[in-house]
Amino acid sequence: MSSLSGDELEIIVICILGAAIGLYLFCTGFRELKVKRTIQNTPTSKINTGAVGTNVEVKGRVIAEKDKLVRGPISGKPCAIYHIEIQKWDKDGEADSRPSSISFDPLKKHTWRRGRWVTIGSYFSDDGFYIDDDSGANAMVLVEGAKVHRDGDTVNYECSSHQFSGMDAELYQSLKKSRKKIGSFKLKDTTYLFSKDYHFREWCFVPGEELYVLGYASSNLKALRPKKPGARFFVEAKKMIRKNKDLQNKLDSNRDGKLDYYELERGAQLLAKKLATKYSEKKLEELASKTKMVFKKEYNYPFVISNRHEEDLVSHVGKMAALKIWGGPALVIGCTIYFFTSFFH
Template sequence: MPNLPKDELEVIFLSLVGVVAGIFLFWTGFRELKAKRIIQNTPTSKINTGAVGTNVEVKGRVIAEKDKMVRAPISGKPCALYHIEIQKWKRDRRSGFNRNRSFINMGERRGWQRGRWVTVAKYFSDDGFYIDDDSGANAMVLVEGATVNRNGGTSDYECSSNEFSTMDPELYQSLDQNKKKIRSFKLKDSAWLLSTDYRFREWCFAPGEQLYVLGHAGSNLKVKRPKKAGVKFFLKAKEAIRKNKELQKRFDANKDGKLDYYELERGAQLLAEKLSAKYSKEKLEELASKTKMVFKKENGYPFIISNRHEEDLVSNIGTWATVKIWGGPILTVASVAYLCSYYLK
């Protein structure tokens, strides 16, 4: 293969990225349009009468015990479950026109850089929650793989990759506990010259919050009993902090170089807590006895969780589907045209 000039390789690469991105947008647009039609054609059911084994649409409130709620790591709010999205700042290599033939960059501006935030990983604090619609039954929602379409603001935390060790302790602990779910992101300090900016975005599911859920409703209920972080585990966590300098640095809230009593206690509590222990044994048994269906990701079925009204949700999905269906082919054609114009100039 002949050695191509650097500019030519860059043109080919950017064009191929544009073509692939355009095809992907077109495909996801049709998938979202299909989801929109399913929402419109699926009537809202009561949990106790929904047809298990098919697409089911329900509306209910999140069930949570006050003394079993988790603490969201960024906002500090008590909630039934939180969702963290990890975004990386991707700086655009070009801005404006190149040789009067390149595309105009439409990204955000961050300081002197122009670029955009790209999602690299996401996770939920635990497996899911229960919802109740006052029909005499409840449903378990296992959130992994769901499309979350929320209305409302987020809590954000920004940090450079060379400063992860100075990150807020609660967020650091949350990321560390869920590292198996976010293998595409490494919680490790980088060198200053190789530093990258990250944004951590948090959504909370509040107790009693009204949610819309559409997905495949199964009946294969297998309840895991919560594990309690007892005194023995708490003491082990405290001992681990005493022996580990990195943990001491992480939980040193006032950054004075040493852990006082309260910082040590708080750090041990964070290590000892099991975020999935949202329900007491008694409450879990009560919920399990009334659970009619289980929502979870199934291939070939849409799985959507939203706090929007159905009309607002349909409008939101429809708008983005239209943008992708039309924008995908435009991006693909523009990328091919860009490549052709480079060689025909």
């Protein structure tokens, strides 16, 4: 039996990978279809009357304290919580389900390049937030594992991996703080030769914004207690102050144009407290007394957060389901035909 050539091995790998992706798309398409039907079949409830222990759908406004807002690391926009999505440029496009595209890249000497942006990770700025629908009760939304569907523009930032240490300071600190949440992404400079292009997308959830939440509603009413700022927050606060001229000016109490040791220490302590907590202790006690349900990710239950109208959300999820259910088998068939025509023509 003769050994396979390099080109033949490449064809086999491509066909196996393509077929596996097609099967994955087919299976996830049915999950998307299940989410669509769940949205359609679950009536919108008021928080104070929703039945805990099952799927619940509510609409409510984001609760936030004005002096506890965070800043979007890319936009600088004050918000209750932000969501960052990390994408990597894939010039081959084998790992993504979207159609291949040809993109004009001004960073690459004004040339056209073939490929696509592939999402490799995402994270929220903290554990979650509260929503209120004027029913006399509120709900806690623990965002880990939620599928986010948003209307409105994102704020974007692009950077190559050999330039990570020189990226915007606030985004760098945000990524560093959340490094355990973002999977395979590594915030580490590479050499120029092995550099990869990355795209960071930011969504902000602003105070008072109306959100649609669908998910498993638990009756576990443990409030988010304020965290005591530890050494990690203190070190991060110092780094942020040293890199941010606006913060330095605010903390320069004697107005001599520079921060002395005591001004830096005092400022770092104040900033560390702000980094460590989202709601004041008084506000948390008030919210806990009115909390009827807690939304969180549960196995085999959809978990969706969206600012879209329900009809638009159903349409979007339905299109994605149809694309995967029909596109997956088409990809498997295409890879199978390519395999046989390559070896048995």
